[in-house]
Amino acid sequence: MKTTIAMLGIGLIGGSLALSLRNDPDNRIIGFDVREDFIDKGLNKGLIHAGTTDLQTAVREADIIICATPVEQIYALLNQLSTLMLKPGVIISDVGSTKAGIVEYAGELFSSDITFIGGHPMAGSHKSGVEAALERLFENAYYVLTPGPNTPAEKLSRLSALVSLTNAKVIVMDAHEHDRVVGAVSHFPHIIAALLVNLVGGYNEENEWHRRLAAGGFRDITRIASSNPRMWRDVLLNNREYMLKMGDDWKRSMDQILDLVAEGNGDEIERFFREARNFREGLPERQKGALPALYDLYIDIPDHPGEIGRITTLLGTKNINITNLQILEAREDMLGVLRITFRNENELEKGEAMLRFFEYNVYRRE
Numbered sequence: 112m113k114t115t116i117a118m119l120g121i122g123l124i125g126g127s128l129a130l131s132l133r134n135d136p137d138n139r140i141i142g143f144d145v146r147e148d149f150i151d152k153g154l155n156k157g158l159i160h161a162g163t164t165d166l167q168t169a170v171r172e173a174d175i176i177i178c179a180t181p182v183e184q185i186y187a188l189l190n191q192l193s194t195l196m197l198k199p200g201v202i203i204s205d206v207g208s209t210k211a212g213i214v215e216y217a218g219e220l221f222s223s224d225i226t227f228i229g230g231h232p233m234a235g236s237h238k239s240g241v242e243a244a245l246e247r248l249f250e251n252a253y254y255v256l257t258p259g260p261n262t263p264a265e266k267l268s269r270l271s272a273l274v275s276l277t278n279a280k281v282i283v284m285d286a287h288e289h290d291r292v293v294g295a296v297s298h299f300p301h302i303i304a305a306l307l308v309n310l311v312g313g314y315n316e317e318n319e320w321h322r323r324l325a326a327g328g329f330r331d332i333t334r335i336a337s338s339n340p341r342m343w344r345d346v347l348l349n350n351r352e353y354m355l356k357m358g359d360d361w362k363r364s365m366d367q368i369l370d371l372v373a374e375g376n377g378d379e380i381e382r383f384f385r386e387a388r389n390f391r392e393g394l395p396e397r398q399k400g401a402l403p404a405l406y407d408l409y410i411d412i413p414d415h416p417g418e419i420g421r422i423t424t425l426l427g428t429k430n431i432n433i434t435n436l437q438i439l440e441a442r443e444d445m446l447g448v449l450r451i452t453f454r455n456e457n458e459l460e461k462g463e464a465m466l467r468f469f470e471y472n473v474y475r476r477e
């Protein structure tokens with residue numbers, strides 16, 4: 112029996128999900144998007160079997176509907192869906208980064224022959240749009256489902272089996288617990304990263320050395336400040352309760368550490384860093400497929416003319432393909448860093464071994 116899936120929004124997440132769901136030949140995917148050019152690209156890229164900019168056409172025959180738009184538009188779509196003709200027994204889900212508000216809103220809209228189950232695939236990137244969609248984006252990541260107390264078990268298993276096609280690890284969680292935990296490990300860190308960048312950006316107005324010397328640790332801790340501002344606006348506004356709660360904890364903790372600095376309390380400051388290091392080192396390793404940035408290799412390059420050409424030629428002679436190349440923080444008379452992105456783990460390993468053999472100082476970074 113064929114399953115018809117309506118993917119509402121075929122950007123980074125909807126497009127990546129569609130690519131995974133297509134792996135089952137019994138799934139038929141109808142793409143819906145406000146951007147007609149995205150539908151054309153989705154069809155050309157083989158993401159979807161059919162596409163439309165008319166919502167009723169997209170959902171009329173659907174067994175499963177997935178809302179994959181920015182969070183504010185998920186509310187608007189749910190509202191529209193509640194006025195349209197849907198197949199009895201349909202399952203509606205979403206991929207929004209926040210869950211409690213959406214689940215509650217859907218609960219008020221739909222009657223009992225329509226089941227809404229919240230969803231959140233916990234992997235992504237700072238890119239957006241249909242062009243950025245990747246089939247393996249969710250591999251090994253967590254895919255959270257947030258059913259309510261009245262969700263029929265067979266509907267939950269059906270959705271769970273479907274999203275397992277992403278090769279993500281499907282877990283079930285209460286929507287509020289999701290917002291509290293994901294708020295702490297994903298949403299709040301976006302505030303910290305952006306705040307730190309803006310603070311240093313302000314200092315840079317007075318002294319341009321801030322920007323020039325900002326490498327290493329600053330880049331690592333602020334990577335997520337390059338994410339989509341519109342998306343994160345919606346996320347923070349939809350997780351207000353936990354953002355405010357965590358903001359209070361943050362302010363208190365910041366005062367505590369600054370007090371230790373003011374007192375010159377070296378023992379306690381060291382304990383503070385040791386505690387952080389212990390927890391950080393116990394974090395699960397990132398696994399293959401969760402984030403595309405995994406296949407990056409960093410190479411120290413002396414400032415000799417032709418050095419970068421030599422490196423790419425060496426890799427080329429062994430047919431090692433690279434997908435991106437970037438020079439970081441290179442200035443006259445200083446050691447620069449070259450970042451090379453490989454297509455997969457295997458090519459990264461081969462490239463790393465080869466460059467080590469030619470005595471380059473190479474390293475990976477988390």
Ligand SMILES: NC(=O)C1=CN([C@@H]2O[C@H](COP(=O)(O)OP(=O)(O)OC[C@H]3O[C@@H](n4cnc5c(N)ncnc54)[C@H](O)[C@@H]3O)[C@@H](O)[C@H]2O)C=CC1
Pocket residue numbers: 119120121122123124125143144145146149179180181182184185187188206207208209231232233234235236237238239240241342346
């Ligand atoms: N970007 C990320 O890393 C992650 C994002 N999410 C969530 O996934 C959702 C989608 O995010 P992305 O795919 O990154 O965004 P995106 O910008 O790549 O894609 C959103 C798509 O929705 C379309 N769209 C916007 N309004 C629409 C409407 N009213 N009707 C139909 N289509 C509409 C856009 O044209 C676009 O194709 C968001 O709710 C976000 O919170 C979840 C996990 C990771």
Ligand SMILES: O=C(O)C(=O)Cc1ccc(O)cc1
Pocket residue numbers: 207208232233234235236237297335
């Ligand atoms: O790049 C990262 O580390 C992310 O933060 C990816 C991400 C972004 C949004 C989500 O809702 C889930 C995962």
